[in-house]
Amino acid sequence: MNKKIIAIGKDTKIKKTIKKNFLQAPYDLYLFEDEREALQIIYDEIPELVLVEALQNPLIEISIINSLKSDPLFVSMNVIAIVSSDFNTNDWKNFLIDDYIRVDDLELDLLMRVNLSFERVERVIATSPLTKLPGNLVIQREIQKRLDRGDIFALAYADLDNFKPFNDKYGFSRGDEVIKMLGRLILNIVRSDQPSGSFVGHIGGDDFVFIMSPDKIEATTQKIIDMFDNLVINFYDEEDVRKGQIESINREGIKQTFPIMTVSVGITSNQHRNFTHFSEMAETASIMKSFAKKQKDKRYAVDRRRG
Structure with a gap:
């Protein structure tokens, strides 16, 4: 291109x-x-x-x-x-x-x-070539800059559930289109909900982060999750959409059925916690994302610990 x-x-x-x-x-x-x-x-x-x-x-x-x-x-x-x-x-x-x-x-x-x-x-590899969003280096600098300034903000870490089986079945090209769609979706919703002071970055693969005010981020996250659910079915073959699942190969090389892709998001903030380094905050958001993947009622988890 x-x-x-x-x-x-x-x-x-x-x-x-x-x-x-x-x-x-x-x-x-x-x-x-x-x-x-x-x-x-x-x-x-x-x-x-x-x-x-x-x-x-x-x-x-x-x-x-x-x-x-x-x-x-x-x-x-x-x-x-x-x-x-x-x-x-x-x-x-x-x-x-x-x-x-x-x-x-x-x-x-x-x-x-x-x-x-x-x-x-x-x-100077500063951005994701696939989504054009800021990449790892810019993400790290952005988080650290805000921490050093004493800004109060929330960090969300998002990735796709069951992306690898989709990629294995439909191929990297269609997988890339899903990642680009998710990147545009997150960017558009975040910027719409908070035009000033927000940030969206693409860590790589199907991993994204976004930064917003703590009071806005949960509602925005739910919008992203809901909108992705509506859009992602367009990337599946009609038969698989009807079934609500696909057949693909798991990590052990065995054929298995997998549900339609979803998004899981982990959220943390420095509103009630004292982070000093970007890696601490990113790791906490990643841990919360792992919790979100295990939940049944909703697909995001918020770190509400204090101190």
Whole structure:
């Protein structure tokens, strides 16, 4: 699948140059004049790179991108600003961008700068390539940063039940689609319930984490569980949906029946407990997730211990 590039610009000559550069390049280019339309696409499906024209008033024109780049969700999204020939490099600290290119060099250097930016990101594995969500390194930093600041927050650790038998029967490709669906689902519901201050990350495989206010996280978790139940049946063959189970191979290599996949979630918070290191909090959430898998009445478990 080609990398996705969003370009935002109004100057006719610049747009023409951008189109010319990417005419035969192995990228999918989407060009917008209206930054609001571009932002909608960026939020719906995070692109690998954003090109933004910042000629007239860079501080204003980059402000939207600054807001995006300050969000951990967009940490891996490259941003290249197209600036004027007399751009003052002292202003660099005001921009949360990865690179800039002067408009006079656009025709000659644009494609090279884009290629180099992708190579830089690939050397720093900060996100899940499957879901585009922040990966382990970013997750650890985010938890530790909040603990160090003294923030009060809740951490949820989610994964799929009976995912391996599904993967073994239907193949990795369909399994990847389920993981991508779960990632989008968690992201959309978490951001809808708490637009500011929340966080979603993909540890790897079918393991995800999300961070929210302690008073919101249980209701959001139940929404995620319920919505996943409604959506996951679309990934099964009709006959298996009718049966409510599949035949697959267990870990001992023996054929066995397995129920339709579900989500289990473990939740902890530092509201009444004093965590000092991200690993302590993550381990507690993981333990609660194991409890959730054993419960029959609901599929999430909350650590309510104090002290």
